[in-house]
């Protein structure tokens with residue numbers, strides 16, 4: 485099995501992380517509803533917010549909806565804001581109407597927003613009250629998607645953290661029987677197709693007891709206890725991981741499953757933790773790893789030695805920078821990330837060259853100036869910055885697309901590389 489890609493951490497120490505504060509250009513956590521509602525197929529996300537919040541969700545989801553949406557907005561209007569109406573009464577009425585009409589809903593998330601926080605609407609009490617009322621048919625949970633100071637992927641973190649609280653509250657009566665010995669949970673929303681591929685590889689490694697969190701249905705959430713070990717599939721789940729650890733579970737340190745190298749190391753970490761023999765691990769990943777290497781090789785010619793600049797947005801920036809620099813030969817101008825979780829990203833940071841410029845936080849004006857000086861071939865940024873930067877002549881990639889698209893695992897490695905090579909190829913064709 486000498487074709488398995490060896491992981492060679494950089495011999496140097498970690499790159500330094502510079503912090504920056506100032507004007508930020510990020511989306512709020514409501515955006516996470518778009519992929520979360522697809523994943524948990526009997527959940528409904530009710531945003532308690534303004535017309536702005538409703539527009540944000542509708543425009544973000546507009547091109548993505550392929551089935552009846554399971555999200556909506558209870559609009560807070562002038563009467564609520566001025567205190568003339570009892571917002572709790574209004575909320576109870578909207579929830580009753582919704583649950584009467586939609587018998588398929590098994591979990592209802594009340595999602596807080598900036599306006600609901602401004603009028604100090606206590607959604608956690610509302611969720612407890614409504615949960616009692618609709619128990620046992622419907623579970624009502626709450627989390628906050630608000631925030632001018634948050635990033636859009638924090639919505640998923642807050643949502644999953646509320647689910648962990650719910651799992652903790654039912655600790656004595658787990659939804660699934662407790663497994664013998666250690667059980668593995670993969671944490672972070674993944675497309676079903678990615679989950680199925682990963683499940684097959686784990687099975688080939690002899691790890692049959694793998695659960696994914698969140699589950700596809702409300703009654704398919706994993707049991708978590710001191711026998712649980714977990715692998716993060718997404719780098720933006722700080723609060724969720726903390727709550728899972730508080731239940732006694734242990735995180736397996738690993739890079740994230742992006743690209744051939746990251747995915748190999750991610751499975752390898754699970755194999756080591758669960759004492760899978762090396763030869764069994766290598767055999768299980770051999771064929772998918774070969775396919776992935778062939779798929780990404782096609783894009784190397786386009787991406788090699790091209791300069792890329794990351795504006796902070798999704799918190800995926802560091803694993804992506806690692807993939808693009810090490811497997812596709814791109815030159816990293818600057819890797820901006822809204823937050824850098826030092827422990828969760830430790831295995832990623834080990835793989836980056838020491839001189840990589842990593843900036844945590846944002847001062848958008850300064851960052852645009854640096855981008856102008858470095859003249860990257862490709863800029864990864866949020867939607868708000870993409871158009872102005874395109875107007876300046878830059879080729880951009882929306883970071884939000886990297887969360888909507890299945891990119892994890894071996895079979896998606898080629899698609900992930902193509903997400904970066906395609907805008908450059910398109911630009912060349914237009915210029916020709």
Ligand code: SF4
Pocket residue numbers: 512513514533534536537538540596597598599629630631632
């Ligand atoms: S930033 Fe606040 S007001 Fe704007 S869409 Fe998000 S939650 Fe609503």
